[in-house]
Amino acid sequence: MLLTNFLAHSGGAAGPGNGTYRLHAIAVNKARQSFDLGTRTITVDNADAAKPFGTIDTPAQGGVVSENAFVNFGWALTQNPHCIPTDGSTLTVIVDGVTLGHPVYNQARSDIQNFFPGLCNTNGAVGFFYIDTTQLANGVHTISWVAYDNVGHGDGLGSRYFTVANTGGGNSPAVDEPVDTATNSTVMLQRDFDSTSQPTQLAPEETGVYSVYMEELDRIEMEVGATNGYLLMKDERRPLPIGSTLRSGRFYWHAGPGFLGQYDLLFERADATLVRVRVKIRPKVNAGRESR
Numbered sequence: 001m002l003l004t005n006f007l008a009h010s011g012g013a014a015g016p017g018n019g020t021y022r023l024h025a026i027a028v029n030k031a032r033q034s035f036d037l038g039t040r041t042i043t044v045d046n047a048d049a050a051k052p053f054g055t056i057d058t059p060a061q062g063g064v065v066s067e068n069a070f071v072n073f074g075w076a077l078t079q080n081p082h083c084i085p086t087d088g089s090t091l092t093v094i095v096d097g098v099t100l101g102h103p104v105y106n107q108a109r110s111d112i113q114n115f116f117p118g119l120c121n122t123n124g125a126v127g128f129f130y131i132d133t134t135q136l137a138n139g140v141h142t143i144s145w146v147a148y149d150n151v152g153h154g155d156g157l158g159s160r161y162f163t164v165a166n167t168g169g170g171n172s173p174a175v176d177e178p179v180d181t182a183t184n185s186t187v188m189l190q191r192d193f194d195s196t197s198q199p200t201q202l203a204p205e206e207t208g209v210y211s212v213y214m215e216e217l218d219r220i221e222m223e224v225g226a227t228n229g230y231l232l233m234k235d236e237r238r239p240l241p242i243g244s245t246l247r248s249g250r251f252y253w254h255a256g257p258g259f260l261g262q263y264d265l266l267f268e269r270a271d272a273t274l275v276r277v278r279v280k281i282r283p284k285v286n287a288g289r290e291s292r
Helices: 112-114
Strands: 020-029 034-045 053-056 063-065 071-076 091-095 098-101 103-107 126-131 139-148 154-164 188-190 211-213 219-225 227-233 236-238 244-247 251-253 261-268 274-282
Touching: 053 139, 053 154, 063 112, 071 139, 091 126, 211 219
Parallel strands: 063 154, 211 274
Antiparallel strands: 020 034, 053 071, 071 126, 091 098, 091 139, 103 126, 139 154, 188 219, 219 251, 227 236, 227 261, 244 251, 261 274
């Protein structure tokens, strides 16, 4: 997660965080050996930014959490003259693609007040949300926040991985609800973070496979009417991808950082019918132009 607001001016519009920049990625192992993973050139245009921005503070990237009341902190701001409602109703916490709820918002923090003065939510940018990690299986999960302002501009505030490590038997997922068999004959897709948007019905290809395209870090919901789901690796059934959930016949996936390419999924309905889905994740169309 890179807050481009702090980048020095580099040939773009006036002010910091505007212009062309070159990002370098260097990996270093425990023996202090390094390898250059390559570079990317991006154009940053904060002068014309229109979407909300911010980040998750806890859990840390790759952090370990436990217990039934872990405090998930984050912050969100948007561009003038717009505002994020202070009741937190347009902020959403998502874990493994599933919406958990809205954080308590409008909390002050001095560093944000100093770094981003003069915005509508400058004096109340912080929010928090309690997560019952005992309702999640031990292992790796994804978490993200999505923010909308009062005129409907929206964006994700980053996505990160974290590990749940509960002991004493407190790591059983919540009891699933029954699958709605009335939808078993169709496959419905909802692509974005807005729960009010309408899903669309998918049609299979000639091979019987349902193809779904999505951009990196995006989220999908699919009504597949299945009781079990798998990731296929050379026709071998593996657990569903990290960051995804199958609940009450619906498949949720908010693909975390690093997920690109093709993923073959297999869903099994109660009547033994198999539904094959091919998800193709491509780089963001505007990946070379950032405003955040």
